[in-house]
Amino acid sequence: MHDELLARARAWLAEDPDPDTRAELAGLIDAGDHAELAARFSGTLQFGTAGLRGELGAGPQRMNRAIVIRAAAGLAAYLRKHGRTGGLVVVGYDARHKSADFARDTAAVMTGAGLRAAVLPRPLPTPVLAFAIRHLGAVAGVEVTASHNPPRDNGYKVYLGDGSQIVPPADSEIAAEIDAIASLDDVPRPDGGWEILDDSVLDAYLARTDAVLADGSPRTARTVYTAMHGVGKDVLLAAFARAGFPEPVLVAEQAEPDPDFPTVAFPNPEEPGAMDLAFAQARASEPDLIIANDPDADRLAVAVPDGGAWRMLRGDEVGALLAAHLVGRGATGTFAESIVSSSLLGRIAGRAGLPYEETLTGFKWIARVDGLRYGYEEALGYCVDPQGVRDKDGITAALLVTELASELKERGRTLPDLLDDLAVEYGLHATDQLSVRVQDLSVIADAMRRLRARPPAELAGLAVTRAEDLARGSDRLPPTDGLRYTLDGARIVVRPSGTEPKLKCYLEVVVPVAGHAGLPAARDRAAGLLAALKRDLAAGGRRAGAGGGAPGGGGARPRAPPPPAPGPARRISPPPRPPTGVRPGRTGAPR
Numbered sequence: 001m002h003d004e005l006l007a008r009a010r011a012w013l014a015e016d017p018d019p020d021t022r023a024e025l026a027g028l029i030d031a032g033d034h035a036e037l038a039a040r041f042s043g044t045l046q047f048g049t050a051g052l053r054g055e056l057g058a059g060p061q062r063m064n065r066a067i068v069i070r071a072a073a074g075l076a077a078y079l080r081k082h083g084r085t086g087g088l089v090v091v092g093y094d095a096r097h098k099s100a101d102f103a104r105d106t107a108a109v110m111t112g113a114g115l116r117a118a119v120l121p122r123p124l125p126t127p128v129l130a131f132a133i134r135h136l137g138a139v140a141g142v143e144v145t146a147s148h149n150p151p152r153d154n155g156y157k158v159y160l161g162d163g164s165q166i167v168p169p170a171d172s173e174i175a176a177e178i179d180a181i182a183s184l185d186d187v188p189r190p191d192g193g194w195e196i197l198d199d200s201v202l203d204a205y206l207a208r209t210d211a212v213l214a215d216g217s218p219r220t221a222r223t224v225y226t227a228m229h230g231v232g233k234d235v236l237l238a239a240f241a242r243a244g245f246p247e248p249v250l251v252a253e254q255a256e257p258d259p260d261f262p263t264v265a266f267p268n269p270e271e272p273g274a275m276d277l278a279f280a281q282a283r284a285s286e287p288d289l290i291i292a293n294d295p296d297a298d299r300l301a302v303a304v305p306d307g308g309a310w311r312m313l314r315g316d317e318v319g320a321l322l323a324a325h326l327v328g329r330g331a332t333g334t335f336a337e338s339i340v341s342s343s344l345l346g347r348i349a350g351r352a353g354l355p356y357e358e359t360l361t362g363f364k365w366i367a368r369v370d371g372l373r374y375g376y377e378e379a380l381g382y383c384v385d386p387q388g389v390r391d392k393d394g395i396t397a398a399l400l401v402t403e404l405a406s407e408l409k410e411r412g413r414t415l416p417d418l419l420d421d422l423a424v425e426y427g428l429h430a431t432d433q434l435s436v437r438v439q440d441l442s443v444i445a446d447a448m449r450r451l452r453a454r455p456p457a458e459l460a461g462l463a464v465t466r467a468e469d470l471a472r473g474s475d476r477l478p479p480t481d482g483l484r485y486t487l488d489g490a491r492i493v494v495r496p497s498g499t500e501p502k503l504k505c506y507l508e509v510v511v512p513v514a515g516h517a518g519l520p521a522a523r524d525r526a527a528g529l530l531a532a533l534k535r536d537l538a539a540g541g542r543r544a545g546a547g548g549g550a551p552g553g554g555g556a557r558p559r560a561p562p563p564p565a566p567g568p569a570r571r572i573s574p575p576p577r578p579p580t581g582v583r584p585g586r587t588g589a590p591r
Contacts, residue, residue: 002034008041009059015184016058018065018101025058047071047175049167049364050498053146053155056097063146063154065098065105066184071156072106072142073187074178076113078170079140081177085114087139087161090197092120092129094145094231094296095257096154099123102144105189112188115139118195123231123257124202125297126157127393131205132197134163134390148228148268148294149500151261163390165364168478202235208388209239212396213403214329219244221405222287225398226251226278228267229258230295236395245402249285251277261295268294269301269312270380278303279310289405289415293394299380300394302401304415313415316342316431318401319376320422321415322384325404326374327352333373336366339470339477339484340493340506341378344422344429351426360480362498363392378431378506420519427510428519430526434505434534435497444496444503451483451494460532462487470495490529492537507533 009029016022028036040059045052045067052071054063079087089110093103103119110117118136120129126143133141139161146155158166158174166174181187223240225248227233233255240248253263254277261267264274269292278290282303290303290310302313313321323335323345335349336357349356354373359365366375367383367390375383381392384400401415408414423429438444455467466486473479482495493506509529511522 005034005037005041009037012041012059012066016064016066017069017105017184021058021062021064021066028058047074047171047178048498049165049171049362051155051157051166053149053153055152056154057152063098063156065101068102068144068156069105069109069184069187069189070178070181071174072109073113073181074174074176075140075142075158076110076115077177077180078174079115080113081173084139084161086116088116088118088136090118090120090129090132090136090138090141092126092132092141092143092145093123094126094143095123095259096144096146096295097151097259098154099144099259102154102156103142106142106144107194108189108191109187111193112190116194118197120201121197121199125232125235125293125393125395127298127389127391127395128202128205128235130159130163130389130391130393131208132201133159133161134388135201135204137161143296145296147296147298148266148270150266151259159391164367165362165391167364167368205388206235206238206242208385209396209399210242211388212385212400213243217403218406218410219403220246221289221402221409222246222285223248223402224251224278224282224285224287224290225249226254226269226275226281226290226292227256227297228264228269228274228292228295229254229256229261230267230293230297231257232293232295232297232394235297236293236398239395239399240402243399243403245399245406248291249281249287251281253277257295269299275301275303275312282310288409289402291398291402293398294380297394298392300382300397300401301380302415306416311416314431315376315378315380316344316429317419318380318397319378319382320344320348320429321404321418322376322382322397322400323348323374324418324422325400325407326384327354331373334369334371336369336372336375338362338366338377339482340495340504341376342429342431342508343491343510344426345376347426348422358476360477361482361495367391378433420516423519423522424513424516427512428522428526429508429510430523430530431506431508432530432534433507434537436503438501438503441496441501444501447503448481448483448494448496455483456485459485459487459492459536460490460529462490462529490533492533505534505537509533 013025040061044060045054056063091103091106093099107117107119126145129141129143141159143157146153269275282290292301302318303310334355334357337345338359338361340361346356357369372386382397383392384396457464464485464487468484470480470482485492490509495504497504507530509526511526513522
């Protein structure tokens with residue numbers, strides 16, 4: 001078996017085009033590190049609706065130039081098969097390790113396949129690439145990014161000519177073309193022939209950002225901004241300057257692109273500690289709000305002063321605030337969200353007489369809703385200008401939320417005040433999340449299998465009134481690997497993450513509110529229910545000892561599923577902030 005493994009590694013080494021990964025792999029072969037070689041050669045990264053994403057390194061189970069060249073060749077073959085020969089493919093990239101190399105390889109492969117390729121002029125936010133596809137009339141686009149993943153990761157996101165990310169069956173058709181590539185020697189890769197775009201595309205994107213704001217709206221809110229070591233700073237500052245907002249105060253330590261993300265464990269505003277420097281800057285500057293992008297600037301995080309501290313708003317809170325703002329401005333068209341996002345959006349749209357759609361998780365689905373006017377997802381993603389960018393866009397979302405904060409400021413009010421109004425009008429919609437990060441993906445598969453076999457009958461003292469296996473699909477939703485439980489006054493969705501090795505549980509409770517005076521009691525009730533739901537779900541892993549590890553249904557009646565074996569999993573605590581709509585504590589340091 002070792003001989004076969006070494007033979008596969010040597011064959012890969014022989015055609016690896018990258019001297020860095022060649023040296024890495026040669027060292028593993030020379031050292032006889034069979035365990036590490038087995039980890040890298042036990043399969044290959046699978047191309048799917050999220051494209052590719054994984055740890056950088058040599059071998060088919062890592063992100064590297066060989067994998068990217070094959071992916072690009074598969075995409076080119078798919079485009080040619082669908083009559084797109086000669087069409088334009090736009091390539092964008094972030095500032096992560098190897099991103100520029102992967103972008104250049106993609107352009108070379110497209111050129112060699114008879115397509116035209118154009119590369120953005122430098123590392124830029126993902127929304128600029130999504131905009132460029134439609135603006136330039138391209139047949140496809142590629143963004144090289146791992147978004148908010150750890151520093152050692154990179155990824156490869158594919159869009160088609162409508163400016164939306166790929167969905168089935170395109171993903172499986174591209175994957176089949178990738179699998180058909182026998183050798184990298186079969187992939188023509190000229191040394192030139194593609195175009196490096198100038199700033200005109202970026203200028204057109206920035207001109208489009210003006211469209212998300214109302215003419216003559218207040219532009220007075222003061223912000224602190226962190227780019228989280230990513231590529232958002234220059235574009236966001238330019239957009240804010242065009243709009244006439246006060247210049248954001250930068251978190252200097254995180255302002256410039258740095259692929260090592262030295263100040264954060266995970267470059268994700270949702271992760272514990274990631275916003276600490278922003279809170280510190282806010283204590284010094286006393287702005288009206290904090291705004292943050294993730295490293296490729298397609299997501300937006302918002303924090304607000306609240307009770308003498310700074311509190312991170314959850315994505316569901318920002319999603320509801322933006323929806324209410326657009327409704328107040330008379331927006332028309334369909335409001336859409338994913339199945340794991342708060343049901344409050346549907347109630348806001350319904351009260352306004354607007355169409356509403358629920359989609360599978362991911363903007364690849366939200367962006368395809370007919371007549372889309374506004375879409376959001378709880379993971380800090382917001383599409384506020386679908387005619388310009390049919391994807392989440394952390395730059396335009398930042399403009400819109402700052403406009404809302406400015407309008408409220410002019411009336412002596414704040415974003416938390418508006419959240420209170422929404423709770424009184426629609427009921428307190430409080431959301432939270434429980435995640436389990438694993439090293440062995442079989443742990444997640446086993447957890448889902450057990451839950452399907454024995455769904456819980458009760459959680460947190462609430463009866464489960466409906467258990468849906470989303471893998472069966474419906475007339476409204478395509479099949480997906482997920483489970484949805486409806487309880488008396490609550491909802492739980494359990495699904496594997498599409499971009500990270502995590503099993504995620506999304507929780508929502510809805511508590512009626514009897515006027516503003518009833519808000520404290522409603523928050524206490526919601527916080528108690530969410531804590532009990534998380535405790536019961538997590539108890540499955542704790543209770544099992546020799547057999548548990550993922551959320552399973554602890555605290556439920558005997559019908560609740562026995563939890564799966566833990567394997568090499570570690571529980572990731574949820575971000576240190578209260579759930580949506582619940583503000584009993586204080587997040588961050590005192591203001």
